Amino acid sequence: MASNSLSFQTLQRLPYYLDxxxxxxxxxxxxxxxxxxxxxxxxxxxxxxxxVSKLAGRPRKGFDTQSLIRDIEEILxxxxxxxxxxVGVGHLGMALANYAGFGKYGLRIVAGFDTRxxxxxxxxxxxLYPMEELESVISERKIRLGIITVDGANAQxxxxxxxAAGIKAVWNFAPVILQVPEDIIVQNENxxxxxxILSHHLRK
Amino acid sequence: MASNSLSFQTLQRLPYYLDxxxxxxxxxxxxxxxxxxxxxxxxxxxxxxxxVSKLAGRPRKGFDTQSLIRDIEEILxxxxxxxxxxVGVGHLGMALANYAGFGKYGLRIVAGFDTRxxxxxxxxxxxLYPMEELESVISERKIRLGIITVDGANAQxxxxxxxAAGIKAVWNFAPVILQVPEDIIVQNENxxxxxxILSHHLRK
DNA sequence: TAGATTGTTAATCGATTAACAATC
DNA sequence: TAGATTGTTAATCGATTAACAATC
Numbered sequence: 018m019a020s021n022s023l024s025f026q027t028l029q030r031l032p033y034y035l036d037x038x039x040x041x042x043x044x045x046x047x048x049x050x051x052x053x054x055x056x057x058x059x060x061x062x063x064x065x066x067x068x069v070s071k072l073a074g075r076p077r078k079g080f081d082t083q084s085l086i087r088d089i090e091e092i093l094x095x096x097x098x099x100x101x102x103x104v105g106v107g108h109l110g111m112a113l114a115n116y117a118g119f120g121k122y123g124l125r126i127v128a129g130f131d132t133r134x135x136x137x138x139x140x141x142x143x144x145l146y147p148m149e150e151l152e153s154v155i156s157e158r159k160i161r162l163g164i165i166t167v168d169g170a171n172a173q174x175x176x177x178x179x180x181a182a183g184i185k186a187v188w189n190f191a192p193v194i195l196q197v198p199e200d201i202i203v204q205n206e207n208x209x210x211x212x213x214i215l216s217h218h219l220r221k
Numbered sequence: 222m223a224s225n226s227l228s229f230q231t232l233q234r235l236p237y238y239l240d241x242x243x244x245x246x247x248x249x250x251x252x253x254x255x256x257x258x259x260x261x262x263x264x265x266x267x268x269x270x271x272x273v274s275k276l277a278g279r280p281r282k283g284f285d286t287q288s289l290i291r292d293i294e295e296i297l298x299x300x301x302x303x304x305x306x307x308v309g310v311g312h313l314g315m316a317l318a319n320y321a322g323f324g325k326y327g328l329r330i331v332a333g334f335d336t337r338x339x340x341x342x343x344x345x346x347x348x349l350y351p352m353e354e355l356e357s358v359i360s361e362r363k364i365r366l367g368i369i370t371v372d373g374a375n376a377q378x379x380x381x382x383x384x385a386a387g388i389k390a391v392w393n394f395a396p397v398i399l400q401v402p403e404d405i406i407v408q409n410e411n412x413x414x415x416x417x418i419l420s421h422h423l424r425k
Numbered sequence: 426t427a428g429a430t431t432g433t434t435a436a437t438c439g440a441t442t443a444a445c446a447a448t449c
Numbered sequence: 450t451a452g453a454t455t456g457t458t459a460a461t462c463g464a465t466t467a468a469c470a471a472t473c
Contacts, residue, residue: 026464028421032413033398036373047430055398059430060466067432076430076472094420112316118396122416161423169240186419192322194237194259202422204415209236211408212326215390216298217232218406219365230440251454263454264442271456280448280455 023092027065030057032122034065035089038082047079095123100160101188104175105167106131106145109190113164114143126164128154148178155182164188165195227296231269234261236326238269239293242286251283299327304364305392308379309371310335310349313394317368318347330368332358352382359386368392369399 037054038046048063055062066080067073070088074080090096103110106129113119114126129145138145146154154160163179165172165187172191179187180201187203189195195203241258242250252267259266270284271277274292278284294300307314310333317323318330333349342349350358358364367383369376369391376395383391384405391407393399399407 023421024464025418028417029411029414032396032411032417036396049430056400058466061464063431064465074431076432077428078473079430092421092424093417094424097424099420099423108316108319112312115312116412119412119416122413123420124416162419186423188415188419192236192240196260202419204419206410206412206415207233207236208320208322208410209326210233211392211410212323212328213232213236213297214229215366215392215406215408216303216327217227217296219303219390220296220298220301228440253454262442265440267455268441278455281453282449283454 023068027068028092030062030065031069031089031093034062035086035093035095038086038089041082044082045075045079046082046085048074050079093123095121098123098125099162100125100127100158101162101164102126102128102130102151102155102160102179103164103166104130104148104151104179105165105171106134106140107166110164110166111140113166115141124162127158127160130154151178152182155179155184159183161185162188164190166190169193227272231272232296234266234269235273235293235297238266239290239297239299242290242293245286248286249279249283250286250289252278254283297327299325302327302329303366304329304331304362305366305368306330306332306334306355306359306364306383307368307370308334308352308355308383309369309375310338310344311370314368314370315344317370319345328366331362331364334358355382356386359383359388363387365389366392368394370394373397 033055034051037051048066049059052059052062069092070080070085072081072084101124103114103126110129114129126143129140129143130148130151131145132148134145134147161184163184165175167175169191172193173195176187176195176197180197185201187195187201189203190206192207192209197203237259238255241255252270253263256263256266273296274284274289276285276288305328307318307330314333318333330347333344333347334352334355335349336352338349338351365388367388369379371379373395376393376397377399380391380399380401384401389405391399391405393407394410396411396413401407
């Protein structure tokens, strides 16, 4: 029965469950089946589901598939679209901006910014602005999520500008740890961290 | 004093420490200073460093900067270059293939594969092959790391092919959990998981 | 009733943090 | 010597797993 706080780990598993629930065609789904599908521990899945579902699961049957889908979608904020801006329109920034899949996850990147842009232009229907426009675009459109795809040396400065403009969450692809006020959340996507684990494994 | 096993968490922090150590110009560096730089707990950093450094830290002074850099580089396998192939040369695949920064981390992407490729061609000096060539390229060049940037529906099949060809580690950007033999390591880079955390935070 | 599945309470595990003695 | 910093041992914390009673 939906509790009020979810662990980081649980939140990260929800998108997987959701994908599976959308595919499955049965009326009910049990923790046992989902756990087997993903190679997770049954009790872990049961706890995850219990903490997000409004409708309790039923012994012998499991959870109601449709209701569970709605509950997870609500928690992940799919359906409700979040608007984001992206700063740094190099290879990675473009890949993200072009990535059609985000729509499915309730994310829309509505504008790009880059120091190399001198006047408004557009990339696949997404407007690109010079850095000077950052604050006005964010505050006018009340955008709350900023994606940083500039290089490490410039990431903190960009982050400060985003925060000053009123952003509430930052998705950081630069290989640095950003310093932000307490109420701002930062999600780091650092390729070097992932590589560290892979390389170390290969070296053994 | 370098122990034999490192936690996942420690490994992920090492690239940050390394960046900082390379920048700093002093002969010695203390855990205290690094902790302050990154907003981490002092003891956590000290434990991390103790577990990777061959030379013990010295009271009052800290660790020898150069020696620490070498130790971390060795553990992360920088210097020694890992070769990788990438399967799926769409936007994301190209962004990764073009990303110059990987060289710095000891990674070289030596070939790309895609179902849309029908005969060998090249992208910025990197050869692209049809899927049929996957096994022969990997086994001939003894490549041990495979990067998956195909869509979710095809990721497991690609993964199976990579494993069959002899890959030891998989870096997976598709939003699915891959099933692999026990001795293969998979590192997931799932944008939906990151977004789950950000969205949930914004929703509160 | 028997059996599958739920939810809960307790045990385990790994990582972080606290406390403190050792050292230069 | 005093003080900064180390390394180590114990306490805490969060997440996972085990054990088990409740239910349809």
